[in-house]
Amino acid sequence: MLPRALQPENFKAYPPEARTLVLAHMEVIRQLPITFLPSLLREVIEYDFKFPREREAIDKELSTIAALSPSKANEWFEPFQAISISPKLENLDWINSPAQFIEQQSAYLWSTHQLDAFRKAATDYGNRLQSAFPLQPLPIRRLGIAIIGQGVSTYDDPLFRNLRAHGTYFTQIKPQNGLNLLLAAAATRADAHPAPFGHWYVDGAAAAEHSPLLTSVSYQAMQPMRAALLKDIQSEIKRPGMGPEELRTYLARLNPSDLGAGGGGNAVLERFKLKILTEGSGTQIFATAFAQWTTREALRRAEPLTLLVRFAPRQRQRPMNEMLSNAGGDTEIDPVGSLVDADMGAYYHWINQQRLPGFDQSVFLVWFEGHNQALVIAPTLPRGTQSSSALDLGQLLTLALS
Structure with a gap:
């Protein structure tokens, strides 16, 4: 089937809000090239389970396409029209399985030497779309907090090496009550600037006591889903x-209910948790991978104003089949190896935060839990320097945000 032949009944299997959205833009959708439309439908079909920022982006994209003049529409989509696909691809159920169509389309484009042309068309489209969306100022600076090294009593190798050139390294931080101070600061921000899925707390073990204003995802709470x-x-x-x-x-193709989840919980968050486990590498068995990937996806998809992640010790490496089946019962943890993982995870956290709007004013803090080492990257603090100021974590965060 080609897009011009689409009828409302073709979308009867879509979730309610996604179906309503498609039907409201049916005339526009019929005019889009088949080499482009499945990529859009891959996002639309998940509309009911998207975060507010993602929904806003989809709404804006469809509205922008609908507002294009015929000449502009041709300019935007002619490169996609010029790409050919096989009749076999046309006959796939790209309406209800757009992701599977895109996988097979990619293989076909590679085999027919059209992948470069498609990549250029997609890049040009993305640039045009981005230029059509003026950036809105954030209500507050974006804040990222990474807590690493839980359970490590001593560690002599240097930490935060990838981040030191970008911020101030503090060597005399007062660690007492540090986690609670940081969680309290996150809760204060959530109370002052409420936003759906705008303030997160991710924990690689069991979540500490925290404000209900924070969207919380933890490795331990998801143990039944993981198992x-x-x-x-x-x-x-x-x-x-x-x-x-x-x-x-x-x-x-799995749903949260297939893993015993989703009963009475927030549908958007439950679907997010499912994707963390089904799309992330090692998130089912390694606490550090879980924390790092959850942080990445929360930043990419929800674009929160505040995200605090606390890394926890992961199990030691074992043969993969043994880890998947959990043969051998209780697992031995690796605190020092987990610290090394988390140190790199904190670096990735900062990189992913820097990809979001307002990056030049954002603040990032990483702390070696229970110890006096921390590093802060903020527009008001010098880069590549070291400080021996004796501050607790609350005072350090106040300094970073000043």
Whole structure:
């Protein structure tokens, strides 16, 4: 089927809000090239489970396309029209399975030497779309906090090496009550500037006591989902013909209810948790991977004003089949190895935060939990310097945000 033949009943399987959105823009959607439309539908079909920032982006994209003059529409989409696909691809169910269509389209474009042309068309489209959206000022500076090294009593190697050139390294921080001070600061921001999914607390173990104003995701709280998924994976990989690609497709089709979740919880957050486990590498079995990937995805998708992540010790490396099945019972943890992982995870946290609007005014703080080492990156603090100021974590954060 080609887009021009689309009818409202073709979208009857879409979730309610996604279907309403499509029907409101049906005339525009019919005019889009088949080489482009599935990429848009991949986002639209998940509209009911998107964060507010993602919904806003989809709404703006559809409105912008609808407002294009015929000449502008041709300028934007002619490069996609020039790309050919096979009849087999046209006959796929790209309406209800756009992600699977895109995977097969990518393989076809590569085999027909059209991938570079498609990449250029997509890049040009993205640039045009971005230029059509004027950036709105943030109500407050974006704040990222990473707490690393839980359970490590001593560590002599230098920390924050990738970040030191960008901020101020503090060597005499008072660690007492540090976690509570940082959580309280995050809660204060959430109270002063409320926004749906605007302030997050991610924990690689059990979440500490925190304000209900914070969106909270923790490794321990998701243990039932993780166990159900690992059991499911073990069962699926034993099936004949089940390879990596087939398993990936299977995981992409799971719903929270398939893993015993979603009953009475926030549907958007439950779907987010599911994707953390089904799309992240190692998030099901390594606490550090879980914390790092959850942070990345929360920043990328929700664009929160505040995100505090606390890394926790992960299990030691074992044979993969043993970890997937949890054979051997209790697992041995690796605090020092986890600190090394988390140190790099904090660096990734800062990089991902810098990709968001307002990056030049954002603030980032990383603290070696229970110790006197911390580093702050802020527009008001010097870069590549060291300070011996004796501050607690609350005072340090106040300084960073001043």
